[in-house]
Amino acid sequence: MxxxxxxxxxxxxxxxxxxxxxxxxxxxxxxxxxxxxxxxxxxxxxxxxxxxxxxxxxxxxxxxxxxxxxxxxxxxxxxxxxxxxxxxxxxxxxxxxxxxxxxxxxxxxxxxxxxxxxxxxxxxxxxxxxxxxxxxxxxxxxxxxxxxxxxxxxxxxxxxxxxxxxxxxxxxxxxxxxxxxxxxxxxxxxxxxxxxxxxxxxxxxxxxxxxTRSEVNAKIKNELLFCCSEFIYGKTKPFLVSFVCEHPVFKWPQCFDLSKDPKEFFNMSKNELSIEIKKSPKVIRTIKDNKNPIIMDYNNYLKIVNSLNLVKMNILTEQKICRKIVHLGQ
Structure with a gap:
């Protein structure tokens, strides 16, 4: 809570x-x-x-x-x-x-x-x-x-x-x-x-x-992983995500969607990663921190999505993909 x-x-x-x-x-x-x-x-x-x-x-x-x-x-x-x-x-x-x-x-x-x-x-x-x-x-x-x-x-x-x-x-x-x-x-x-x-x-x-935007960012950056939701084509969808970096222009938090296994991205080159993160559905979710997003404890996601493979939480200790994504915005 x-x-x-x-x-x-x-x-x-x-x-x-x-x-x-x-x-x-x-x-x-x-x-x-x-x-x-x-x-x-x-x-x-x-x-x-x-x-x-x-x-x-x-x-x-x-x-x-x-x-x-x-x-x-x-x-x-x-x-x-x-x-x-x-x-x-x-x-x-x-x-x-x-x-x-x-x-x-x-x-x-x-x-x-x-x-x-x-x-x-x-x-x-x-x-x-x-x-x-x-x-x-x-x-x-x-x-x-x-x-x-x-x-x-x-x-x-x-x-x-x-x-x-x-x-x-x-x-x-x-x-x-x-x-x-x-x-x-x-x-x-x-x-x-x-x-x-x-x-x-x-x-x-x-x-x-x-x-407030500052409180959203403090919450996101202090949580190793968290649950958020987006309204997409008339339907609200939940996501389990982990903070990666800020958008280089708008400063919106960029978060990795943990429905994807982060290990699949660790050995990609910058060019490969650039192509991959542009594909749909997006593996990088944007949190519009100035629009009052609802940030929930990750257990709320686990209550409604039972197929999550918890090994995907390795992103919490792996930093290579984070560095690559940050470099793409520079």
Whole structure:
């Protein structure tokens, strides 16, 4: 079990945006929903706002249908987009320091938040500075779907992959949900968070520990081997890996996939190794340490993958392959 000793922040901000489309460069936030909760996920404060449309911006009709937003609603709002963002920035500052969370927030809501703050001359990296951290509840749900599938109820699609959309899992887990309303999504996300914090404690604590890039790297480099997961073609897949080196440009941790026997790579030349590591499936897995990866104890992998040949853990004492891979990036 991963302890939560490194997490000193005891308050969380759960937030969600409804937007005019999916392009964070051109579309805009039209509705904000956010709540401040304590370490028991009990609500302390809330914020809900809806703004008018920015001049010259044409919303995607499909997005408005999903958001249940009519052109009349956008026209009637007395709150300008800038005024809404100004109030949002003020409230988030009042709530800080905190861990900022959402459902798919790092890949969607956070992108809108950063670019919107930048355009309105506020600090775009607010959620990662001055003691603030960030997590993504969707990452936790995906990990739970493979390591603890009994915790969050879900259905599967015709390919056998879990359907983990918030509007799909909320009713299955007896959560009242006003779907595609910013505050409605926030309240449902908080209920999912409560389930995870109580019934998937290892996953919850791992996510909190991984809420900053520095903590992710410290965890990865201090563990001889560990379990991680990736979302690939609609399915979450577990990997047992060991840290090798950092990416020469992006500095992301590069880890060896121990489903492959490392001994097969020890006597390869640099050219042979360069060709081999480019093949699919990749033997070198990239951990995007700035996207709140779930890093688990290796025993979680062994619980669900029984065919692992433990002799493959020889990578822990062999360093030749590590040196070769590092040289490839130089």
């Amino acid at each position: 991963i302890n939560n000793n490194s997490n000193e922040t005891s308050r969380y901000v759960i937030y969600d945006f409804e937007t005019t489309g999916r392009n964070s460069n051109w579309d805009q936030i039209i509705q904000v929903g956010a709540i401040l909760v304590d370490d028991k996920l009990t609500e302390l404060d809330r914020l809900e706002m809806r703004s008018s449309l920015k001049p010259g911006l044409i919303p995607e009709p499909g997005a408005l249908l999903v958001n249940n937003t009519s052109p009349e609603m956008l026209a009637k709002s007395n709150l300008s987009h800038y005024s809404m963002i100004k109030e949002l920035s003020k409230k988030l500052s009042e709530w800080s320091p905190a861990i900022f969370m959402g459902y798919n927030s790092i890949d969607f809501d956070e992108e809108f938040l950063r670019k919107t703050l930048f355009k309105t001359l506020y600090n775009p990296y607010f959620t990662q500075l001055n003691g603030n951290k960030r997590c993504d509840i969707l990452n936790m749900v995906r990990s739970a779907s493979i390591f603890l599938p009994e915790v969050i109820k879900f259905e599967k699609n015709n390919k056998g992959n879990p359907i983990l959309k918030l509007d799909q899992i909320a009713p299955l887990n007896n959560i009242n949900h006003e779907a595609h309303d910013a505050l409605g999504d926030v309240l449902a996300t908080n209920e999912i968070a409560k389930i995870l914090s109580l019934r998937a404690e290892d996953i919850w604590n791992s996510a909190l520990i991984s809420s």
